[in-house]
Amino acid sequence: MQVTTKAIVLSGLKYGDTSLIVRAFTEQSGLKTYLLKGVLASKKGKIKSAYFQPLMQLEVVAYHKNKGTMERISEVRVNYHYESLHTNITKNAMTLFLAEMLANSIFEEEENQELYQFIEASLQWLDTHDEISNFHLYFLLRLTKYFGFFPQMGSTDAPYFNLLAGEFVYSTSLDPILYGENLKFFKMFLGINFDELHTVKMKKVNRQELLKSLILYFELHLQGFRKPKSLAVLNEVFS
Template sequence: MIVTTKAIVLSALRYGDTSLIVRLFSESDGVKSYMLKGVLASKKGKIKKGYFQPLTQLEVVANHKNKGTLESLRDVKLTTSYETLQTDVLKSSMALFLSEMLVVSLQEEEENKPLFNFLSYSFDWLDRSEEIANFHISFLVQLTQYLGFYPDDSNINLPYFDLTEGEFVPTLYNEVMEGAPLLAFKQLLNADFDASKEVKMNRQTRAALLNHLIRFYQLHLNDFKKPRSLEILQQVFG
C-alpha cells in the first residue's frame, strides 16, 4: 500500500557500505522501519542521507506491506527546516539523547496523531527557543502522558514519589524520588515548556532528576535500555 504521511526521524543505522536502515515515527502508522538501499553512495538520488538526522520532520511517500519486514520509501521531503536544532552543539546533543529515548520508548505500529502532534510541536519549540536547559526533562515528563504512565499527582504534597507505583507516598517502600529533585519534579508536572524554563535547578539536581526519570521509564517499559548518549548529555546540561 502506498502511503503519504508526515514522519519524524528516530534513528538511522548504516547497513553495509552504502545503505541505511531508518526508523521513523509516522503520523499514519506509528513506528515504521525502512531499508534505504544505496542511499550513501548516490549523489543524484532524490532521497538524501541528510534527511535522516535525529528528529528531522519529513513528508514521505512509503510502500507499506505491513508484513513485519523492512518497508521502502519512494520519496522524501522536509516539512520543517530547523534553524538551530541540528547545528547548535547543545541542541544537537539533546536531540540525539531524545531520539534514543524515543527509539526505546515507542514501539507501536499504529496511528497516534496526538502523540505525533506533541512530538512535532516539541521539536519546533526546541528549535526556536534559547533557554533549553530543562527541556529534555520536561519533555520526558510530558511524554509519559502518551505512554500510559503519567505520574498520579493527587497526593502531590506527600514527601516521596514512588517510581514503581507512579504516585506520591508518605513513607519509603519502593524506589523513591525525594529532596531537591522531587521539588523540581513537582513544579514540572502539568507545566508546559515555557513554564518549565522557570524551574530553578542546579546541575546536580538536574542530573539526579534525569536519572530518576530514566529509572521511571525503565520500570514502566519492557526491554528499556539506557541511551548511550546519556553521559554526553549529563556533561553538557547535568
C-alpha cells in the same frame, strides 16, 4: 500499500557500504523501519542521506506491507526546516539523547496522532527557543502521559514519589523513590508548560539526578526499554 505520511526520524544505521536502515515514527502508521538502498552512494538521487538525521521532520511517500518487515520510501521532503536543532551544540546533544529515548520507548506499528503531534510541536519549540536546559526533563515527564504512566496526581503534598507505583506517597518502602529537592523540581515540572521552563532554576547536580530518576521511571514502566547510551554525552555538554 502506498502511504503519504509525516515522519520523525528516530535512528539511522549504515547497512553495507551504501545503504541505510532508518527507524521513523510516522503519523499514520506508528513505528516503521525503512531500507534505503544505495542512498549513501547516490549524490544526484532524490533521496538524500542528510534527510535522515535524528529527529528530522519529514513527509514521505512510502510503500507499507505492514508485515513487520522493512518498508520502502519512494519520495521524501523536509516537512519542517530546523533552524538550530542540529547546529547548536547543546541542542544537538539533546537531540541525540531524545531520539534514543524515543527509539527505546516507541514500539507500536499503529497510528497515534496525539503522540506524534506532541513530539512534533515539542521539537519545534526546542528549535526556536534559547533557554532549553530543562527541556529534556519536562519533555520526558510529559511523554509518560502518552505511554500510560503519567504520575497519579492525588496526594501531591506527600513527601515522596514512588517511581514503581507512579504515585505520591507518605512513607518510604523498598521501591525507588523521589524526595527532597528532586521531588520539589519534579512537582514544579508537573505544574507548568514549555514557556515556563526557564522559571525552574536548577543546579547541575539536581538536573542530572532528576534525569537519572526519570530514565529509571521509564525503565520500570516500559517493557523492553534500554537506557540511552547518549546520556553521558548529554551530561558532558551540561557539565
